[in-house]
Amino acid sequence: MTILVTGATGNIGRRVVDRLIDAGQRVRAMTRDPRSARLPTEVEVVYGDFRLPQTWPSALAGVDRVYLFPAAYPAPGPGTGFTDKAMQAGTHRFVVHSAAAAGFEPGDDPEDRSLTALQRHLAEERQAHRGLELMVEATGAGWTHLRPGLLAANTLAWAKRIRTERVVREPNGAAGYPLVHEDDIAEIAVTALLTDSHVGATYTITGPARISQVEQVRAISVATGQRIDFEELSEERAREQWLRDGCPADYLDWRIELLAASLDGPGPLPATDTFQRITGRPPQTFARWAFDHVDDFRAATT
Ligand SMILES: NC(=O)c1ccc[n+]([C@@H]2O[C@H](COP(=O)([O-])OP(=O)(O)OC[C@H]3O[C@@H](n4cnc5c(N)ncnc54)[C@H](OP(=O)(O)O)[C@@H]3O)[C@@H](O)[C@H]2O)c1
Numbered sequence: 083m084t085i086l087v088t089g090a091t092g093n094i095g096r097r098v099v100d101r102l103i104d105a106g107q108r109v110r111a112m113t114r115d116p117r118s119a120r121l122p123t124e125v126e127v128v129y130g131d132f133r134l135p136q137t138w139p140s141a142l143a144g145v146d147r148v149y150l151f152p153a154a155y156p157a158p159g160p161g162t163g164f165t166d167k168a169m170q171a172g173t174h175r176f177v178v179h180s181a182a183a184a185g186f187e188p189g190d191d192p193e194d195r196s197l198t199a200l201q202r203h204l205a206e207e208r209q210a211h212r213g214l215e216l217m218v219e220a221t222g223a224g225w226t227h228l229r230p231g232l233l234a235a236n237t238l239a240w241a242k243r244i245r246t247e248r249v250v251r252e253p254n255g256a257a258g259y260p261l262v263h264e265d266d267i268a269e270i271a272v273t274a275l276l277t278d279s280h281v282g283a284t285y286t287i288t289g290p291a292r293i294s295q296v297e298q299v300r301a302i303s304v305a306t307g308q309r310i311d312f313e314e315l316s317e318e319r320a321r322e323q324w325l326r327d328g329c330p331a332d333y334l335d336w337r338i339e340l341l342a343a344s345l346d347g348p349g350p351l352p353a354t355d356t357f358q359r360i361t362g363r364p365p366q367t368f369a370r371w372a373f374d375h376v377d378d379f380r381a382a383t384t
Contacts, residue, residue, distance in 0.1 A: 084144050085275055086168075088112045088130070089151025091119050093235040094179060097268030098149050098275075099125060105276060112141045138164060142171040147275050150178045152214050165221050175224045175281070177274045179267075180215055182231045182286050182351055183207035199335030200343065204350060215284075224281040226274035231288035231351045234261040234371040237298055238378055239327070244310055245381045250299045251313045253320040257341035258294035260353035262287055263366040265374070270360055285356045292348060293368045295341075305372035306380045 085102055089095040090111035102109045103124050112130035113119045119127050130141035132153040142148075148168055157163035165176065183204050191197075192205040211229070218225045240250045267287055274280040293301075296312050303310040315323065321334045329337070343349035357365040372379070 083146045084108050084110055085147045085149070086110045086112060086141060086145040086173075087149045088132075088141075089149075089153075089179065090121060090125075090127075092151065093233060093264040094230070094267045094271070095149070095151065096121075097265045098271050101268055101272040102275070105272065107276070110141070110145065132164065135162065135164075135167070138167050139171070142168050142173070145171055145173050147175040148173050148177070149271055149275060150176050150214070150218065152179055152181065152211055154210075155217075163217060165217055165223075169221050169223060173223060175275065176218045176221070176226075177271050178215055178218050178225060178227045179271070180227045180229045181207055181211040182229045182288070184211035184215055184227070184229050185284070185286055186350075188212075198339055200339035200350075203333075203336035203340075224278075226280045226282070227284040228267055228271055228274070229284065229286040230267050231262050231286065231354070232259045233264055233267075234289065234368055235264050236261070237302070238375070240299075240302075241378045244302065244306075244379045248308060248381070249311045249313055250295070251315050251319075251323060252295050252341075253315045253317050253338065254341040254345060255296040255312050255314050256294050257344045258292050258298065259344055259349065259351050260288040260290065260292050261298070261368050261371070262289040262357075263368075263371045263374070266357050266365045270357070273360070280360075285360070286354050287356045288351065288353045288365070290365045290367055291353055292344065298368055298372075301369045301372045302379050304369065305376050308380065310379075 085107055087095055087099050090099050091113050099109055099111055103122050110126045110128055111121050112128055114131050116127045116129050121127050128141045130137045132155050155164040186208045192202050215227050299310050299312045317338050
């Protein structure tokens, strides 16, 4: 059996690849840059780009199961999308990397200008991720939808500032969500790829509990054994910093609103018990995640 992992160089994809290799599976990994992919030697690394349908046949040839990264796949006509091509190549199982937003009520129209920036963003996310899920369901293959909440790996955006200045500057330090370890998503993904027990299931998976930004920084500090300060920014200063850091201008409002929404409640992404129900174990904590990522955050010693 050949399993294709798309998004194989991403946060979750790398863990999926590692776990499949550990399970003795034949793995093909798709990437736009095989030379810099740094994947295990056992993996067949192939060039493929979601935006270039002519690259799909070599990635999909003889593939039985696919771990499907969320992307906009062009489909010039009926039966020509990535999932259609996978089916034509013999695929009969998809495990979909989706997002918690796919489970939101379909009420909001992203074009409605009376919505808040956060409501609009979540409606767009819902549309995109639910759209991918529906595309997979339409194939008639077996599927499992994995909908992660916010990934702990999002805090890697702090890594450079932590390494160089030992500080994190953000607004609303008390805000936070139940961040999920990418390895927990990968664990469920691999179980869903290798067994029949999760066909037709949709799982919203989060970390164990809400953790504030201040607590996240403290956990990284403990893991790295280095003092790291949290400096609270005003919303205005945060917008300036995020823009300087390369954040698209149309992300600023919803990012501020997303943090503010979790100050006196769970906000739109509450903790779920899905991982515990499936595995019988609690999901990994942010503290555990920080220990797994010390090399990303620890300043090089001179
Ligand atoms: N961040 C979160 O908290 C979170 C939570 C739930 C869901 N999500 C969803 O996860 C997705 C992105 O996650 P991420 O930004 O964290 O990704 P990521 O882990 O950084 O991975 C990006 C992956 O996408 C691949 N990729 C990108 N464009 C490609 C293309 N045109 N053709 C082939 N491969 C391509 C990259 O492969 P190469 O560069 O090797 O080609 C890489 O493996 C989004 O759809 C997001 O909505 C994110």
